Amino acid sequence: MKILKLIIASFIVVFTVSGCSYKGGYNPDLVTKNADFNKSKVDKKVVIIDHYNKVIEKKPRTFRGSANTIAMETASIGDNVSKLFMEQYFSDVSIGGSRNESFIEMNVDVLDYAYNFGMISDSVAMDIKIQVDVKQNDELILSKRYFEDVSNNNLASFAWLKGDITLYGQGIETFHKGIFYILEEKVKPDLIKALKKRE
Amino acid sequence: MKNIILASLVLATAVFARTETIELTGEYSEQLGNPFKKVLNINKSKNINIYSENKDVVLKVESNLSSDMFSSIQNPHSEKIVIKNKDIENITEDFYIEEFNVYRSKSNAVVVDILSGVVSLTYFNEIDKNQVHHLNRIEVALVVLVNGIKKEIKMDHTLNKRGEDYDWVISSDMTLDLSSLSDKVQEIIETELYILLQKKD
Secondary structure (H helix, E strand, C coil), X not given: CHHHHHHHHHHHHHHHHCCCEEXXXXXXXXXXXXXXXXXXXXXXXXXXXXXXXXXXXXXXXXXXXXXXXXXXXXXHHHHHHHHHHHHCCEEEEEECCCCCCCCEEEEEEEEEEEEEECCCCCCEEEEEEEEEEEEECCEEEEEXXXXXXXXXXXXXXXXXXCCCCCHHHHHHHHHHHHHHHHHHHHHHHHHHHHHXXXX | CHHHHHHHXXXXXXXXXXXXXXXXXXXXXXXXCCHHHHHHCXXXXXXXXXXXXXXXXXXXXXECCCCCCXXXXXXXXXXXXXXXXXXXXXXXXXXXXXXXEEEECCCCCEXXXXXXXXXXXXXXXXXXXXXXXXXXXXXXXXXXXXXXXXXXXXXXXXXXXXXXXXXXXXXXCCCXXXXXXXXXXXXXXXXXXXXXXXXXX
């Protein structure tokens, strides 16, 4: 009887403590649909600052799903989504690369994110914190921290994918779309304002 | 006596019939297309004139809440929305400024006028204990005259961004904020007029 109790107890421990980590790498399919490449472009060069291999691994904030973590490759997702965002408007966009003769340099640094799953419905609530610095001719024209709620209800007007519908898959998709949403809806108006001031 | 009560009720509803004025400042249409191109003022060789008539357009507000004589007291939204037709020039300008030098003049102009329109609001059926009205859809239908050609357009609060695969995903409906109704209506009108001009070319 004692052994049985021990076995049950150890199972409980194993189930609550162990878990696996989902790798959240950049997947263009999750976000490309939301970008619009039919706009007429500005013939200028934009450089996105490379963040190399920054990964932030996080557990959900709530008990549901808390055995597992997502190891979000925040650098690669942040940089690539920024590139995608800029490619809508400019003809020459690159990550890293020479800054000579560039019109602007954009530095999108993902500082943190937090997420949890709905207790009943399979929804994802997520907050993302990013720091955006934009330089024109080595002069800082925009430097702002954005802390936004990008839960999938907020992004309901975005195109969603018939892709991975596991909670973690949705978490990774929400992260991609969330970064794009912040750039498009929050950063773009600020950047336009900053450029207007300089013109 | 009955007549007096009735008359005063009618008077009350008349007093509470609210109208709201929305200015189409171009705040939202400015962000459409390629706003960077608009700001940078790249050399443009072509000129264009734009014009909209100077008049007020009254949009009727409809909703799925009960529409008896008390509705104007019960309903949380305005009954009429007034827009200044002249303001449409802000949106027309935002559309053409990427490729043209835009001038506001009547001769040989691209003329855009709103003839009429309806704002439809859809509330959740259940009203909760606190009598809070949950709004979940705003749609603006307009009849627009572009260079003498009559066009009917319609757009809801998702601004047609919603993807075709959206329905498949389980997600709760969102509740729209009533206090930002006029902003949302402004955003919808500016977006749908901009897209109408886009389709025309």
